[in-house]
Amino acid sequence: MLQLLVGQTLNGVIVGTLYGIIALGVTLTFGITGIVNFALGEFMMIGAYVTWYLFDIVGLPYPVAILPAVAIAAGCGFVADQLLFRFTRNNLINGLLVSIGLISIVEAGALLLWTTTPKDMGYVLSGAVRLGGVSVPKMKLVVFALLAAVMFLTYVALSRTWIGRAAYAFSQNPEAAMLMGVKTEILQSGVVVYSTALAGFGGALYASLYSLEPAMGGLYILKGIEAAILGGIGSLIGSLAGGIILGVTEAVGSIYLPSAFRDAYGLIFVVAILLYQPSGLFGGER
Amino acid sequence: MRRFIWLVILALTASPAAAQNVVKIGQIEAQTGANAIYGYMSSQGLALAVDQVNKAGGFQVGGKTYTIELIASDTRGDPKEASIQLKRLLETDGVKFVFGPFLSNVFVTIEPYAKQFNGKFLLMGGATRIHDFLGTPDHDFLLRSWNWDAGPKGFGNLMVDRLVKETGAKKIAMLFQNDQGGKVLVDIYTPLFKQKGIDAQLELFEPGTKDFSAVLAKLAAANPDFLFPSYSDAHLYDIVRQATEGNYFRKFFLVRGSLGPGLKNKGEIDDYFVYVPKYFEEAEKTDPKVAKFVADYKTFYKRDFPYDQAPLCSSSCYDHLFMLIEAMKKAGSVDDVTKIRKELLSMTYDGLWKIRFDERGEEIFNFDIVRMKRAGQISVTSVDAQ
Numbered sequence: 001m002l003q004l005l006v007g008q009t010l011n012g013v014i015v016g017t018l019y020g021i022i023a024l025g026v027t028l029t030f031g032i033t034g035i036v037n038f039a040l041g042e043f044m045m046i047g048a049y050v051t052w053y054l055f056d057i058v059g060l061p062y063p064v065a066i067l068p069a070v071a072i073a074a075g076c077g078f079v080a081d082q083l084l085f086r087f088t089r090n091n092l093i094n095g096l097l098v099s100i101g102l103i104s105i106v107e108a109g110a111l112l113l114w115t116t117t118p119k120d121m122g123y124v125l126s127g128a129v130r131l132g133g134v135s136v137p138k139m140k141l142v143v144f145a146l147l148a149a150v151m152f153l154t155y156v157a158l159s160r161t162w163i164g165r166a167a168y169a170f171s172q173n174p175e176a177a178m179l180m181g182v183k184t185e186i187l188q189s190g191v192v193v194y195s196t197a198l199a200g201f202g203g204a205l206y207a208s209l210y211s212l213e214p215a216m217g218g219l220y221i222l223k224g225i226e227a228a229i230l231g232g233i234g235s236l237i238g239s240l241a242g243g244i245i246l247g248v249t250e251a252v253g254s255i256y257l258p259s260a261f262r263d264a265y266g267l268i269f270v271v272a273i274l275l276y277q278p279s280g281l282f283g284g285e286r
Numbered sequence: 287m288r289r290f291i292w293l294v295i296l297a298l299t300a301s302p303a304a305a306q307n308v309v310k311i312g313q314i315e316a317q318t319g320a321n322a323i324y325g326y327m328s329s330q331g332l333a334l335a336v337d338q339v340n341k342a343g344g345f346q347v348g349g350k351t352y353t354i355e356l357i358a359s360d361t362r363g364d365p366k367e368a369s370i371q372l373k374r375l376l377e378t379d380g381v382k383f384v385f386g387p388f389l390s391n392v393f394v395t396i397e398p399y400a401k402q403f404n405g406k407f408l409l410m411g412g413a414t415r416i417h418d419f420l421g422t423p424d425h426d427f428l429l430r431s432w433n434w435d436a437g438p439k440g441f442g443n444l445m446v447d448r449l450v451k452e453t454g455a456k457k458i459a460m461l462f463q464n465d466q467g468g469k470v471l472v473d474i475y476t477p478l479f480k481q482k483g484i485d486a487q488l489e490l491f492e493p494g495t496k497d498f499s500a501v502l503a504k505l506a507a508a509n510p511d512f513l514f515p516s517y518s519d520a521h522l523y524d525i526v527r528q529a530t531e532g533n534y535f536r537k538f539f540l541v542r543g544s545l546g547p548g549l550k551n552k553g554e555i556d557d558y559f560v561y562v563p564k565y566f567e568e569a570e571k572t573d574p575k576v577a578k579f580v581a582d583y584k585t586f587y588k589r590d591f592p593y594d595q596a597p598l599c600s601s602s603c604y605d606h607l608f609m610l611i612e613a614m615k616k617a618g619s620v621d622d623v624t625k626i627r628k629e630l631l632s633m634t635y636d637g638l639w640k641i642r643f644d645e646r647g648e649e650i651f652n653f654d655i656v657r658m659k660r661a662g663q664i665s666v667t668s669v670d671a672q
Contacts, residue, residue: 004503007532011499115318117326120523120550128531137531210496211523213320219494254500260464260490262500 003133008251014140016247017147021202022224023231023239024151025195031171031234032191035088035095039080040224041217042106043196047073047203048212049114052121055207062124066204073200074193076106081192089188103218110214118211125208143205148240150201155236167191171234223266230270232280241281245269307344309620310355311336311607312375314396315386316363320493320520321467323544324388324412327595329358331603332385334586345611348618354607357381365395372396382407382621383610385602388432390415391466401425408623408630410610412601414470421646427623429630429647431602433563435474435541439671441561441653442541443478448655448667449512449539449559450482457485458539459510461501461525464490467517471542475514486514495521498528506534512559517542519594523550530554545656546594552662563600564639565654565666566593579604579638600651605637640672 022040029037047069054065080102088095125139158164170177170187178184206216227246231238246266253265273281313332315325336356339345344353357379361368368387375381384407387393393413400409401424412432419425435442449455458479462468468490479486487508489501502525505513513535515525522540526547529535537557538548548558569576580591599605610626612633617625627647634642639651655667 001507004507007503008500011497011503015497015499111318115322117318117322118320118520118523123527126531126554128533130533135531135533137528211520213520215494216496219496251497251500255504258490259501259504260492262495263492 004255005252007134008255009248010134010136012248012251013244014144015251016244017144018202018206019223019227019246020151020240020243021147021198022220023227023243024154024236025198026224026228027233027235027239028191029195032167033085033188034090035085035092036225037195038096038099038221039102039106040195040199041221042103043073043077043199044203044206044220045110045214045217046076047200048207048216049110051204051207052119052212056121062208069204070197070200073203074197077193077196081189085192107214114214118213120211121207139208143209146205151240158236226266226270230273230280232283235282238280238282307350307352308355309352310357310379310381311383311385312379312381313356313358313385314361314368314371316389317360319362321363321389321518323519323595324598325386327592327598328386328388328601328603331599332356332607333358334583335604335607337586339607339611347614347620352620361387361392363389363392365392368392369396369399372400376403376407382623384409385606386411388412388601389467390470394466400427403427405624408627410602410606415466417648420648426627429643431606431649432600433651433653433671434648436478442474444669445541445561445655446478446482450484453511453557455484455511457510458512458514459505460486460488460514461505461516462490463493463516463521465493471517496524498525499532502529502532502534512537512539514539519543519546522547526551544594545658548658549662552658555658556660558658560656561653562656563597563653565656566596568666575638600639605635605639605641608637609635609641642672
């Protein structure tokens with residue numbers, strides 16, 4: 001039983017980082033543009049499908065396939081920002097409506113291009129690492145390492161570079177940041193594009209683990225938002241922690257309780273935490 | 287201009303006469319979607335059969351030559367979509383013969399509406415839940431176009447029997463989707479395993495699940511001999527991969543789904559026991575009808591033959607159109623559904639499969655059981671269910 005618990009805690013941590021990367025995008029976008037971008041899951045889907053296409057159909061090596069996938073997701077993010085999100089800055093309701101509309105458009109496009117029949121990408125790295133009685137697939141470890149590295153680098157960039165400090169300054173006091181020379185339009189667009197690139201990267205890694213469907217984005221954005229709320233909107237560490245807590249709760253909950261209600265276990269945890277700390281676990285920390 | 291108007295009038299007056307010699311066949315199957323494996327091949331095979339019939343000049347009934355108009359809709363596995371499509375077929379298009387559905391969740395949704403048209407049309411679908419309604423009042427419109435799992439001649443019964451005899455399995459883990467399709471399998475197989483002395487444990491999962499590691503680990507902790515996973519390839523690819531990679535299961539027992547997930551992970555699998563209505567890879571070499579079908583498919587669709595999905599052409603597909611035409615010829619009518627149904631129930635059709643219906647309207651056909659062992663070593667057992 002201990003092996004089972006340890007194994008599933010590890011698995012929950014890894015799955016949770018995938019939730020965490022979406023949560024990071026949610027929290028960054030909300031902090032800088034004042035909207036919750038529900039369409040981030042769609043950019044994850046775009047990243048996943050482009051990776052599948054380039055790896056399985058075109059035959060590019062996986063690391064090479066990831067780069068254009070992230071670039072295309074970011075490019076789509078830029079187009080969406082210039083055509084739509086630019087007009088909804090700091091308007092939560094409008095931003096929400098636009099992002100929900102965008103989900104329908106992107107999903108319909110994916111249906112036309114790839115149909116709803118799932119795509120199962122060829123294996124990038126098969127096999128598992130076995131330690132004692134615990135077994136973890138090698139690819140999951142690689143995905144975890146890459147996601148954790150990207151999140152760490154994002155944290156470093158935000159806390160150690162001029163742009164990062166400008167972003168923090170803007171999220172705290174936009175007027176003061178503008179007066180100090182921060183180019184707000186470019187900053188806001190940059191954050192939207194970076195968030196979609198993060199989602200695209202998450203999608204590219206997702207494709208190496210699971211089969212793909214056009215509706216996959218809807219599931220992951222919900223998990224991402226749950227994780228962001230759990231960790232505390234605005235907190236980068238909170239995004240990762242929220243994702244991991246959600247992943248572990250689902251994995252460990254499925255061991256002791258019926259797995260048919262696995263999604264509910266994470267939600268119960270979110271409700272319990274919010275009752276105790278309404279701003280989330282790391283709410284208020286930046 | 288006057289000439290043009292005359293041509294239009296001529297065309298308009300000629301159309302109804304031509305329409306009289308057309309038999310409309312409707313189809314409601316999931317051609318795309320997570321469960322498309324159950325409708326994709328039926329839609330492909332039926333379109334091919336319609337093309338062949340029409341290219342051959344149609345067929346003769348009562349001295350008249352008829353061609354076929356196929357109205358095939360993609361339900362995407364969505365019951366609401368299927369309901370709208372069936373309503374359009376029956377009320378707008380005036381279709382009297384509907385092929386599909388294969389999905390039980392779709393069937394249970396359309397059934398209350400469809401039974402209002404009892405005696406006015408025939409519905410030939412593979413959905414497992416159709417079994418419960420066969421032979422009941424107001425359901426003469428139903429024909430189930432797939433073998434039944436349970437009962438003395440049921441393929442599931444036979445497979446469980448073989449599982450016990452060949453592997454000595456005593457414990458099995460069932461992992462099904464928490465929906466109509468999953469629940470119907472629980473209803474059928476829980477008593478079957480009990481009868482054969484197999485201890486069965488069950489876990490259900492939500493349809494959107496992608497990571498099965500936790501539930502697989504939980505099931506594996508009880509040390510079952512085999513995993514009996516889901517019913518759709520959409521989940522099977524993820525389940526089989528995660529089960530083998532995580533070292534949770536290396537032995538699988540399947541009564542739905544294809545050999546594909548097993549073949550993709552063959553290096554990691556010890557035993558993959560699967561019901562395959564026809565193992566086309568082998569049948570193509572020995573049966574000229576199968577070889578012709580494969581060649582015709584490639585010519586018609588100009589692409590490779592889908593060997594993994596082709597076995598599901600056993601339901602409401604290629605053979606069934608030719609069988610229906612034979613029944614129409616014998617009944618001497620293309621629209622008397624009562625007579626045509628009677629002829630269908632009394633005949634045996636020898637096509638890709640040898641098909642007949644029992645007295646309740648449930649199909650019985652010969653099938654294969656494929657067993658894949660370590661490194662993809664495959665053995666096929668053909669079963670004559672007649």
